[in-house]
Amino acid sequence: MVQKAKILLVDDRPENLLALEAILSALDQTLVRASSGEEALKALLTDDFAVILLDVQMPGMDGFETAAHIKRRERTRDIPIIFLTAINHGPHHTFRGYAAGAVDYISKPFDPWVLRAKVNVFVDLYQKNVQLAEQARLLGEGMDEELGDAGASRRLLPELSGLLASVEEQAEAVTREVGESGNPAAASGMGRLERRIAELRRALDALDPVASTTSGVPE
Numbered sequence: 049m050v051q052k053a054k055i056l057l058v059d060d061r062p063e064n065l066l067a068l069e070a071i072l073s074a075l076d077q078t079l080v081r082a083s084s085g086e087e088a089l090k091a092l093l094t095d096d097f098a099v100i101l102l103d104v105q106m107p108g109m110d111g112f113e114t115a116a117h118i119k120r121r122e123r124t125r126d127i128p129i130i131f132l133t134a135i136n137h138g139p140h141h142t143f144r145g146y147a148a149g150a151v152d153y154i155s156k157p158f159d160p161w162v163l164r165a166k167v168n169v170f171v172d173l174y175q176k177n178v179q180l181a182e183q184a185r186l187l188g189e190g191m192d193e194e195l196g197d198a199g200a201s202r203r204l205l206p207e208l209s210g211l212l213a214s215v216e217e218q219a220e221a222v223t224r225e226v227g228e229s230g231n232p233a234a235a236s237g238m239g240r241l242e243r244r245i246a247e248l249r250r251a252l253d254a255l256d257p258v259a260s261t262t263s264g265v266p267e
Contacts (some may be wrong), residue, residue, distance in 0.1 A: 051178065053098035053171045054078045058088040058114065059132070060106040068101060071160045075168055085109030089117055092124045098174030099167055102150075104133035115150065128170045130163075132156060176222045183215045184245055219245055 055077055057068045065081050072079055080095065082088040086109060088100070100118070104111035111131055118124045134156040152166060219242055 051175070052076070052078045053174050054080055054095055055167065055171070056080050056082060056088060056091060056097045056100040058082045058085065058100065058106075058111070059103040060084060061103075064103065071164055072167060074164065075171060077171055085111070085114030085117070088114055092118065092121070092127075097127050099128045099130060099170040101130050101132055101167070104131055128152075130154060130166065132158070173222070173225065176218075176225075180215060180219055180222060180245075183218075184248060216245060216249070 055072060055075075057065055057072075057079060059065050059068070060083050062083070065083070069079050069081075077098070080091055080097070082091055085106060088102070091097075102111045102114060106114075109117075111133075115129055115131075118127065118129065128151040130152045131150045132154055151170075154163060154166075223242065
């Protein structure tokens with residue numbers, strides 16, 4: 049079963065949060081409310097989110113300042129941010145949103161279908177990244193456990209190689225989707241995951257020289 053992704057909704061107006069929940073409820077994911085930038089940063093300390101919908105105009109810490117804090121943190125810097133705003137001061141205002149780290153900038157009132165579709169793209173990418181990372185982790189643990197028994201390792205090498213090939217294939221598919229989405233944050237995350245998968249392939253090939261000649265992965 050695919051674990052539900054968490055979506056962070058940040059807006060100081062309860063009616064706006066209620067509207068966002070109504071629009072996004074069809075995605076069947078976990079929606080987390082925050083009524084200020086400070087509340088959003090607190091939620092980000094403990095939970096992982098697929099995407100953040102962030103209102104620009106808020107009392108105290110506004111959306112731009114909140115985004116700056118999010119992008120400075122190692123844990124949260126790669127989370128996609130979609131800015132929502134009720135005002136439009138032209139290209140300069142929009143550029144400021146992108147400069148603050150947003151992957152999209154939507155003016156209110158927005159089309160519910162468009163917003164839901166945009167959010168769903170990031171949820172899908174997040175869930176695929178989580179699945180791939182978990183597969184890579186389990187595969188790496190399986191290799192580590194068997195290294196102490198050379199005979200068992202030899203017997204399991206073909207199976208491990210096949211599992212890793214499946215992970216590599218899925219990673220390539222997700223990388224293509226990320227490239228089409230034009231999301232730099234997702235691309236950064238996939239880059240780290242691909243490097244981990246490549247490390248596992250090199251480790252597996254080192255254990256079985258025959259596999260290294262058939263895996264199709266360059267040395």
